[in-house]
Every structure is written in C-alpha cells, then in structure tokens.
Amino acid sequence: MKELFGGPGRKSGLILRIGQCLFASASIGVMASASGFSAATAFCYLIASMGLQVLWSFGLACLDIHALRFNKDLYNHIVVSLFVVGDWVTATLSLAAACSSAGVMVLFAKDTNFCTVETKCSCGMFQISIAFAFVSWFLLAASSYIMFWLVASI
Amino acid sequence: MKELFGGPGRKSGLILRIGQCLFASASIGVMASASGFSAATAFCYLIASMGLQVLWSFGLACLDIHALRFNKDLYNHIVVSLFVVGDWVTATLSLAAACSSAGVMVLFAKDTNFCTVETKCSCGMFQISIAFAFVSWFLLAASSYIMFWLVASI
Secondary structure, rough: OOOOOOOOOOOOHHHHHHHHHHHHOOOOOHHOOOHHHHHHHHHHHHHHHHHHHHHHHHHHHHHHHHHHOOOOOOOOOHHHHHHHHHHHHHHHHHHHHHHHHHHHHHHHHOOOHHHHHHHOOOOHHHHHHHHHHHHHHHHHHHHHHHHHHHOOOO | OOOOOOOOOOHHHHHHHHHHHHHHHHHHHHHOOOOOOOHHHHHHHHHHHHHHHHHHHHHHHHHHHHHHHHOOOOOOHHHHHOOOOOHHHHHHHHHHHHHHHHHHHHHHHOOHHHHHHHHOOOOOHHHHHHHHHHHHHHHHHHHHHHHHHHHOOO
C-alpha cells in the first residue's frame, strides 16, 4: 500500500482530522448558541450531523496519535476499508446537512424578508455556522479521497 | 486498467448514464411544471444543477454508444481521469441541489404551515422532483466511484 499525504498514521492525516474536529465543533457551538435555530429542522440536523463528524474524526485522530507515538502501521487493507466506508458516509451526511441548511438560509435571507422581520433570530450566526460546516466537510472530503485512493491502489 | 461493471464503453455503464439522464430530466420536468417553484432559490438551483447533469450524462452516454458500436476502447488514463473530475463535480453539485431543496421542502411541509396555507403552491410535485433528483444523484455517485476506482487501480 502506497504511503500518501494525509494517510492514516501520518502527521498530515492527524492535522486533517484535528481540523475536521475543530471546524465541526465550532459549527455546533455557533449554531447552538444562535437563538431560534430550532425553528428549522435543517439547522437541528446540521448539529446532529456535525456531532457525528466530531465523534468520527476525534476517534480517528486518537488512532493517528496512537500510531505515531508507538510507531504502529495502520496500512492494513481491512482497517483502511473500514475508514473509507465511515469517511464516505460521514462526508455525505455532512454535505447534506450543510447544503440543506444553506438552502433554508438563502430562503430566509434572500427569498423572504424573514431575517429583517424576525430580528430575534440570529441569521448572521446561522451563516457562520454553515460556513464552518462547509470547511469541515471539505477537510473530510480530502481525507475520504485519500483513503479511497489507498484502498483502490492496492 | 481493470474492466469494471459500469465502466466507460460498457453496456452497464451506458444503462447507468441513461438512468441518470432520465431521472434528472424527470426532476426538471416535474419541478418546472409545479406552480410557485420560483419562490425558492433552492428549487431554481435544482433545475440548473439537474440541467448540467442531463448534459453531462447525455454526452457520456453518446460516447458509450459510439464505443460500443465501433468497438472502441475508452480505457485510457487521461480520458478516464477527465471523466472522474467531471463526474465528481457534477455529483457534488447534484447532491448539494437535492439537499438544499429537501431542506426548504421540510421547512415548508413540517416546520411551517406553508403547504396548507399556500394551496396554489404544488408541494407534492416539489417532493416528487426532489425524490427524482436523489435517485439521479445516486446513479451518478455509482458511476463516480467506478471511475475513481478505475483511475486509482492503475
């Protein structure tokens, strides 16, 4: 199995996982502290999906730290196949959550005057949370491609 | 390069492309004939994205027919790499469009009473169109994985 930038048990892979965790946590934090987020199911789904991503990325970050510390080899076909399935499922759910929230946000901000009328809803914070979710998805997508490439290139 | 189910220049690949074209066209047709779709940007974006998918899948279906008819070999690294990039970009845009529309639809049908109040908006047709878009994305995602596997397994 080739050694790739961002692969499991490498420093670059660990940085990607930490980035995913941080941006997903930031997305949850900003969305949960915004008033009125529970009015839209899409925003609640964003929190749930980012929560799943935090758990998944944190788990893999711990595995990367363990592998780096004890010089373990994670380049095993079964292990990497499991990572691929988990990564792709999480990435698809994250993109779905970010896009559905973005769709609702555009409706609130552009198609209707909800944001100007309902001043108690913090539209600016919704937008920041969605932006963080997209960054987190982008980092997860990078990890997913690297993992898939590793499995396919055996 | 391995010969794979659904690969370029194969009957299974052609069936996948025709399926993508049909479901994307059906999604556009149903959405465009539903009254009040232009009220939400997400629904307009769904039409644009499905339009792009129809063009892309139709082009590749024609290439598959050409390859099958004249027994041409499309298993060329550069050609398949181009297919991979196009497939992934189109698949990501399609999923984004389907999810943003689904987010808005859930807001209309569940979070607010928009569908019961605004009876001139055909909510049922919006839902059918979004379902077609998801089927079309699923078929495109299958093609994308096969193409990516082909490129990575060289």
